Amino acid sequence: MKILIVCQYFYPERFRVNDISFELVKQGHDVTVLTGLPNYPDGVVKKEYKAIRYEDINGVKVYRSWLIGRGKSNKTLFLNYISFAISSSLRVLKLKGEYDKIIVYQLSPVSMAIPGIIAKKKFKKPLIIYAHDLWPESIVSGGIQTIGIVYKIVKRISKAIYNQSDEIWLSSKMFENYFNDYLKIDKPMKHLPVYAEDLFGTIPPRENDGNTNLVFAGNIGEMQSVETILFAANELKHRNDIFFHIVGDGSSKTKCEDIKRNLELNNVVFYGSHPIERMPYYYAMADAFLITLKNNKSISYTLPNKVQSYMAAGKPILGSINGETAQVIADANCGFTVNAEDYKKLANVIEKFTNINNKDELNLNSKKYYDENYSKEKYFWNLSQILKS
Incomplete structure (x- = not known):
């Protein structure tokens, strides 16, 4: 054809x-x-x-x-x-x-x-x-x-x-x-x-060192509301065992870096943009992935491509997001979500995640849902x- x-x-x-x-x-x-x-x-x-x-x-x-x-x-x-x-x-x-x-x-x-x-x-x-x-x-x-x-x-x-x-x-x-x-x-x-590209299906599990590493990977634009992650990190900066890793670039990256600096967030690291071949290195850092979008009804209809990449890697997803993505995560039983832009509840969910014992089950659910859908x-x-x- x-x-x-x-x-x-x-x-x-x-x-x-x-x-x-x-x-x-x-x-x-x-x-x-x-x-x-x-x-x-x-x-x-x-x-x-x-x-x-x-x-x-x-x-x-x-x-x-x-x-x-x-x-x-x-x-x-x-x-x-x-x-x-x-x-x-x-x-x-x-x-x-x-x-x-x-x-x-x-x-x-x-x-x-x-x-x-x-x-x-x-x-x-x-x-x-x-x-x-x-x-x-x-x-x-x-x-x-x-x-x-x-x-x-x-x-x-x-x-x-x-x-x-x-x-x-x-x-x-x-x-x-x-x-x-x-x-x-x-x-x-x-x-x-x-x-998701094939390389995301071969991400090794992270060894447990007592810390919780959360990774956001993708475009840092106005629609992605990455500042929600930063405000959640501010709620958790008293925890010396939770770290936020933000990989990507976009129109809101400078604004987000300013927020990090103004709030003195030592638990947040920006890595910039990298070739897709390099992304498995950053995915391997994650105990769970983060996803956020703005609180907008029509935008909530969107299923960002990173959801498939996250699931292919076989790891949990924590989100401050509405609509299609929240429904997919619930159907897959592979993580937890709160309403879009609600950084305080996102911080609560992250703390909840650090205390659960069935992380392996969430990993398996994520990968299984990806394979089936x-x-x-x-x-x-x-x-x-x-x-x-």
Whole structure:
């Protein structure tokens, strides 16, 4: 099958679309990716890619469209979104060949689906939007008010884009509620949660040294509410046996480092961003993983990809989070959650975790739930069935 994947982000940027594209090639599909110039998360286009417009990466044909780097401000981020939508739409017009399916691996922004719509009209083939972020709700986490004109405009654009699809794939079950009840989108929808990379399935258990090490790994943005972890750490800084390890980067990292410094949190360590190949080292440090999101109804529909990685590692998850993720952790019986942004109750849950005796049972439950619901084999079997249909 000849598949055109549209996504603003691709290798060397670290997103699951990379591994999915490479695996589809291994399975015999002809895969082309239309993407932008790498600049995530630091916001600056990498020098070595400024002049590159075509690559072959692990058998995937990669076409890169010009864009403005994300930068550090809302203005440059807006220009980043618009520049990719325009330049990649023009690039579609130059693409030659035939495609059987057009898939938009839709992260933020939803405008990355615009070149997919152009491709649908040009090649006269079905357009699938694989939704991993909800729009317009994603802009709310950036401070945009839902009662303002900007939100209303983005909502209208988002609805028009989703309505151009022939089918929508959902990374989270609760996305269907949002599309049906709020955006009034009437399209065929299929639930297709992602899997974790293979390297996360071989994390060794941590030897008991009397301390409890908690690891957060991933993007440190406004939506992730990592400050909730820091405030919980402040509640527990009298405990000299509980430590917080934060691995990643993002728009809120500086703010979180300032909070650590102002609160004099000696129990928190920031490690910055690292290649995915290095992540098993940090995962092996964990007695349990942490996950947080902002207290926002629509954002709570999201199931962050780190949940699958945490479960694949076979360790408990402690969260200050609502919605889909809280439900998954409860169904798996692999950890404990409290309401989003409730740092005091998160601190209480962490202390509760340090005192329980059945940590091994939580580990097993986490791994078992992953194998039964999110494994790579299950994902690609489901994907193949959907593609055939």
